[in-house]
Amino acid sequence: MSNHMFSVQQFYVTWRRICCKSKKLTPVALNWLWSSNCHAGSRVVSLQSNQKGTSNKQVTKRPKKESSSCQAVLNHFDQQYSEELGDLWPSARHVLLDPPSWQYGVMLNRFSTVTDITQILQSQGFSTLLPQTNISVLLCNDPSMVSHSKYHEGKDTLLSSDYINKRPPDNSLPQPGQDPQSEPSLSLPRPSLQCYIHPSPLRFPSQAHRPGQLKQYYLLNAASLLPVLALQVRDGEKVLDLCSAPGGKALAIMQSATPVLLCCNEPDPHRRDWLAKTLESFLPHSLNSRVIVSSQDGRSFGQSEAGVYDKVLVDAPCSNDRSWLYSCSNQQGEQRLKERARLPVLQAQLLRSALSAVRPGGIVVYSTCTLSSFENCAVIETALSDFPEAEPEDLWEEIAVPLSKYFAFSSHPGHGQTPHKPSLKPQNGTVSSYQHRLGILVVPQPGKTWGPMFLSRIRRRK
Ligand SMILES: C[S@@+](CC[C@H](N)C(=O)[O-])C[C@H]1O[C@@H](n2cnc3c(N)ncnc32)[C@H](O)[C@@H]1O
Known part of the structure; x- marks a missing residue:
């Protein structure tokens, strides 16, 4: 047996070739292929193969370490984040400067008919992120299912996917995609937001776009799912994804429920093309009338x-x-830092626009992938001051506590408040409930490298 190094693309070509030859071979072939070695933290998949003609010349190198980071940006972060995050910053800094340590989540596509991917992931030591918590794995608007569920928690309909998957089919219940009013029913698989993660920085290869075939999974920073969980989308709702490209969260929304409308908005034309391609690669044509792409400036909604x-x-x-x-140069880094100072104004305008676009009683989730309090809590405080009918909700108990095994959370001090050293674990009395309500922050830490991700949920009072 000869030893070949495969690029990710070659891996998939070989995979498909073997799968096409014999249906019976599929799980075996996949296991065989996958039982070969994946380098931790690398974009390269190394396989042991006896296939003829499968040589490898394209090897994607690992991203470099601290040497390739931009000094101007790093200096700025050091100054701001050591003040805002205290003891958490040195370890977060270490992770951010060490790309080979970064973890990747694998979100499954419920619309793909190819299902063996779960076995492959499990055999490689991946495990599901969500069913082990009683957080909203599945969001469902069917009260009869809730009344049977030990996971039912008050006003929210929280069900474990284990519970749903084991539950016998019941034709009297509304099916996913069946609008409570007059919509014709769609035959779709049950909503199920499933994400597999690995304790080490193992990167599953991404799938190439193949016309006419839906992709099986989407690679993402698992912290990106938290804003979608906080949104609690239910079947039949109208949802707006105000800043949508490249579409990762839009896809997660479509895994967790079947809204009657999901409007994915993206004003940048190139990013909008990317978004359209993402949606086309993961969603069936039958959803075309429900999932639409719009190109407005989000501030106008x-x-x-x-x-x-x-x-x-x-x-x-x-x-x-x-x-x-x-950033590729200090010049670009400095340009971005100037841009950084202007972002909170745009962010507050977008959030105000969202609060107007939501119906009374509806909810808005605001999220960013920065640690900066100026773009996080300060934006929430600004928008709330203009919107007396908007009420921030506490996500600490609902999301941070149940998922603290996987993510390092910090309650983020708001801009203008006395900075404090946030604790990773919730400790009664150390973090005020006001700060909890403004939002929660995922801070990358060794072994829990997810984030940065800030999220805040605001309900518009009736
Ligand atoms: C953080 S990205 C969104 C990522 C996306 N939600 C996902 O999960 O894949 C922010 C997006 O906002 C878009 N954007 C910038 N200015 C905007 C505006 N005024 N209105 C709406 N979107 C805007 C950017 O082009 C960018 O694609």
């Missing part, structure tokens, strides 16, 4: 579609600490 939506996600344009740290 509050006026043009006031009170229309049940749920609005504002995954705002932000500093993106992970990628900004790797």
Whole structure:
């Protein structure tokens, strides 16, 4: 047996070739292929193969360490975050400067008919992130299912996917996609947001776009799912994803429920093309009338579609600490830092627009992938001061506590408040409930490298 190094693309070509030859071979072939070695933290999959003609020349190198980070951005982060995060910053800094330690989540696509991926993931030591918690794994609007569920928690309909998957089919119950009013029913698999994670930085290969075939999974930072969980989308709702490209959270919404409308908005034309391609690669044509792409400036929705939506996600344009740290030059880094100072104004405008676009009683989730309090709590405080009918909700007990095994959370001090050293674990009395209500922050830490991700949920009073 000869030893070959495969690029990710070659891996998939070989995989498909073997799978196409014999259906019976599929699980065996996949296991055989996958039982070969995946380098931790690398973009390269190394396989032991006796296939003829499967040589490898394309090897994607690991991203470099601290040397390739941008000094101007790092200096700025050091100054701001050591003050805002205290003891958490040195360990967060260490993770951000060490791309080979980064973990990747694998979100399954419920619309793909190929299902063996779960076995492969499990055989490689991946495990599901969500069913082990009683957090909203499945969001469902069927009260008869709730009354049977030991996971029922008050006003929210929280069900474990284990419970749902084992439950015998009951045709008297509304099916996913069946609108409570007059919509014709869609035959779709049950909503199920499933994400597999690995304790080490093992990167599953991404799938190439194949016309006419839906992709089986989407690679993402698992912390990106938290804003979607906080949004609590239910079947039949109208949802607006205000800043949507490239579409990761839109896909997660479509895994967790079947809204009657999901409007994915993206004003940047190139990013909108990317978004359209993502949606096409993961969603069946039967959803085309429900999942639409719009191209407005998000700040205009509050006026043009006031009170229309049940749920609005504002995954705002932000500093993106992970990628900004790797700006290609000091000049680009400095340019970005100037841009950074202007972002909170745009973010607050987008959040205000979202609060106007949501109906009374509906909810808005605001999220960013930066640690900066100026783009997080300060934006929430600004928007709340203009919106007396908007009420922030506490996500600490609902999301941070049940998921603290996987993510390192910090309650984030608001701008202008006395900075404190946040604790990773919730400790009664150390963090005020006001701070909890403003939002929660996922801080990358060794072994829990997910984030940065800030999320805040605001309900518009009736
Ligand atoms: C953080 S990204 C969104 C990521 C996306 N939600 C996902 O999960 O894949 C922010 C997006 O906001 C878009 N954006 C920038 N300015 C905007 C505006 N005024 N209105 C709406 N979107 C805007 C950016 O082009 C960018 O694609």
